[in-house]
Amino acid sequence: MIKETYLKYIFLTLSIIIILIIFFFPFFWIITSSFKSPEEIIATSTTIIPRSFTLEHYEKILFNSDFFTYLINSLIVSFFSMFISIILSVSAAYGLHKLKFYGNKFVEYSLLVTYAFPGVILLIPIYLLFAKIYLLNTYIALIIVNVLFATPFAVWMLKAFFKLIPTEIEEAAYIDGASRIIVIFKIIIPLAAPGIASIAIFCFIISWTEYLFASILISTDSLKTLPVGLSAIVGQYQIDWGFLLSGAVLASLPVILLFLFIGKYFVSGLTEGAVK
Amino acid sequence: MKKNNIEGWLFVSPLLIWISLIIIIPIYIAFELSFFNVKIIGTSGKFIGIDNYFKLIKSTKFINASINSFYWIIGNAICQTFFAFTIALTINYRFPGKKIMANWIILSFIIPTVVVVVIWKLMLSSSSGIVNSLLINLGILDNATGFFSTPNKAFVSLVLINSWRWSPFLALIILSGLNSINREIYDASKVDGANFIQQFIHITIPNLKNVLFVLGLVGTLLSFNIFDIIWLITKGGPSNATTTLPLLIYETAFTKFRISQAATLSIITSFLLLIFSLFFIKFMAPKEND
Numbered sequence: 001m002i003k004e005t006y007l008k009y010i011f012l013t014l015s016i017i018i019i020l021i022i023f024f025f026p027f028f029w030i031i032t033s034s035f036k037s038p039e040e041i042i043a044t045s046t047t048i049i050p051r052s053f054t055l056e057h058y059e060k061i062l063f064n065s066d067f068f069t070y071l072i073n074s075l076i077v078s079f080f081s082m083f084i085s086i087i088l089s090v091s092a093a094y095g096l097h098k099l100k101f102y103g104n105k106f107v108e109y110s111l112l113v114t115y116a117f118p119g120v121i122l123l124i125p126i127y128l129l130f131a132k133i134y135l136l137n138t139y140i141a142l143i144i145v146n147v148l149f150a151t152p153f154a155v156w157m158l159k160a161f162f163k164l165i166p167t168e169i170e171e172a173a174y175i176d177g178a179s180r181i182i183v184i185f186k187i188i189i190p191l192a193a194p195g196i197a198s199i200a201i202f203c204f205i206i207s208w209t210e211y212l213f214a215s216i217l218i219s220t221d222s223l224k225t226l227p228v229g230l231s232a233i234v235g236q237y238q239i240d241w242g243f244l245l246s247g248a249v250l251a252s253l254p255v256i257l258l259f260l261f262i263g264k265y266f267v268s269g270l271t272e273g274a275v276k
Numbered sequence: 277m278k279k280n281n282i283e284g285w286l287f288v289s290p291l292l293i294w295i296s297l298i299i300i301i302p303i304y305i306a307f308e309l310s311f312f313n314v315k316i317i318g319t320s321g322k323f324i325g326i327d328n329y330f331k332l333i334k335s336t337k338f339i340n341a342s343i344n345s346f347y348w349i350i351g352n353a354i355c356q357t358f359f360a361f362t363i364a365l366t367i368n369y370r371f372p373g374k375k376i377m378a379n380w381i382i383l384s385f386i387i388p389t390v391v392v393v394v395i396w397k398l399m400l401s402s403s404s405g406i407v408n409s410l411l412i413n414l415g416i417l418d419n420a421t422g423f424f425s426t427p428n429k430a431f432v433s434l435v436l437i438n439s440w441r442w443s444p445f446l447a448l449i450i451l452s453g454l455n456s457i458n459r460e461i462y463d464a465s466k467v468d469g470a471n472f473i474q475q476f477i478h479i480t481i482p483n484l485k486n487v488l489f490v491l492g493l494v495g496t497l498l499s500f501n502i503f504d505i506i507w508l509i510t511k512g513g514p515s516n517a518t519t520t521l522p523l524l525i526y527e528t529a530f531t532k533f534r535i536s537q538a539a540t541l542s543i544i545t546s547f548l549l550l551i552f553s554l555f556f557i558k559f560m561a562p563k564e565n566d
Contacts, residue, residue: 004471015366016377023363023381023444029406030395041398044420046409092291101284107292109557115494116549117299119501120522121542124529125302125309128317148298151291156490160452180283201386209388211504216530227390231508234393241398248394252387259386267379270448 034058034245041241057242061250065243069222070229074208075254077139077225081146081207082200089151089199093158094188098170111152120212127216141217142225146210150203157202161195161269162188197262198269208255226251303546309539316533328540338541340516341524344431345500348520351435352442352499359443364450378451385445393508396437400424427517430510434518438505442498446491453487454480485562493556497549521545 029048033041037052061067092111096104126145127136135141165188173183189196211227218224230251233244259266310328314321332338367378384392399407400423411417424430461479470478481488503522506512512519512527519527521541529538 012366012369015362019363019366023384026395026399027383042404044404046404046406088291088294092288095284095287099280099284101281104284107288112494113553114295114299115497116553117546120503120525121546122302124535124538124542125305128305129302144298148295205386211389227388230390234508244394248391252391255386263379267448270452
């Protein structure tokens with residue numbers, strides 16, 4: 001018995017260390033490197049603790065590049081994608097998991113199967129379709145696509161939260177004469193708020209990180225999103241690492257800030273909503 | 277009950293209409309294109325029937341990309357299952373800093389893919405990457421190695437990078453399943469003398485079947501569809517070793533300008549994935565108990 005607890009302790013410590021090195025250290029190294037001098041970044045003797053400190057990369061990206069244009073574009077696209085995704089998924093999840101209509105299992109699985117189509121498979125036909133209806137080089141094009149990618153999983157995530165809301169509360173409200181709309185806005189949405197917060201973050205992240213469609217559907221420089229703007233630098237033959245690293249840090253900052261404030265809902269929403 | 281039926285569909289329909297429009301119309305367009313020989317986007321082509329299908333199924337490029345995609349899915353499934361379970365089981369224990377780790381482990385998932393690419397291009401760089409200098413200092417390597425220089429190394433590196441991005445997210449979903457398991461079952465099994473591994477096989481896994489089903493289905497489809505990480509790091513090289521089907525479709529359409537062929541590839545691929553999904557749901561879907 002004692003031997004087993006001892007073994008467990010060693011395993012636990014070991015896996016914590018491995019997780020720290022693999023999943024957290026890269027961030028530390030990239031962030032500190034973005035403050036290193038250009039010479040130190042490309043030096044063959046790599047440093048863990050920085051020897052130099054400079055803000056020149058950040059000055060360059062903030063004041064001498066299109067960073068802000070890309071940032072605003074990404075914010076607009078991600079915000080509206082998130083907003084529409086929330087409305088559509090809450091409505092669908094309510095229908096699927098609270099009303100249990102005939103065929104709901106079929107719809108639930110069909111939604112998951114939509115992941116069989118996205119990505120590059122839809123890219124060409126969507127490009128042709130959007131070209132025909134004059135949607136190329138618009139925010140709307142990206143929003144339409146992002147909602148498609150975010151909602152199926154968002155509906156599935158909401159399932160757990162909706163199941164936690166006791167049916168008795170709803171029934172009591174109906175007996176008191178409340179209409180369905182009132183039940184949804186006064187009972188379901190407030191009680192499922194952590195769940196809605198989690199899908200909000202999920203949808204925002206999906207839109208914020210989307211690269212493929214943004215790179216094809218938008219060709220006007222002033223409408224490009226951050227991932228596409230950054231990738232143009234990655235592809236260059238002579239990479240300006242300092243510039244790229246500071247860009248990478250700044251491009252991650254908005255999602256990290258968002259996560260700082262409502263991230264706990266996302267994590268607890270994912271981990272504590274009993275999926276049964 | 278009848279009223280619920282109509283209202284239920286009513287609540288689901290806005291999303292269903294949105295999704296079907298954005299999937300069905302494009303699939304129809306691709307289907308139509310696959311019978312023509314359109315080359316550059318915007319030009320028109322000649323009707324050639326099912327020639328595209330015959331030509332592509334036999335082409336070495338398609339076979340090669342299919343094999344790569346197959347290895348890609350398997351490699352990612354193994355790596356991600358391993359990492360995700362390690363993370364989930366670790367966070368499931370109590371230790372100082374557990375809350376912070378649980379909240380921030382997902383960092384690799386919330387940042388843009390391009391940032392993931394930047395991080396690992398520098399980490400694995402052969403001239404100034406920290407992984408090389410660590411391996412040399414530890415005596416594992418004699419000289420700096422190029423992690424994307426040979427077909428095998430590039431493929432494995434990409435699988436690991438992609439798993440690095442997705443595992444924490446999967447771990448949190450597995451954790452949700454773990455949390456829903458009644459602790460008393462573990463305590464009871466301990467009394468009966470079950471060890472950690474027996475508990476894992478006989479309690480943890482069976483109780484996770486709902487979660488594992490969704491992860492198995494969605495995870496496989498999402499892995500298959502990965503494009504940006506591969507494209508931004510290796511562009512499918514060296515010597516096509518990392519050209520999976522999505523990359524082949526992209527290349528065919530946007531660098532070789534064979535739109536009809538690319539559309540045909542899309543149709544074939546969608547068909548394969550649909551068959552996979554249907555079989556997976558038919559045979560793996562957990563029976564509904566409630």
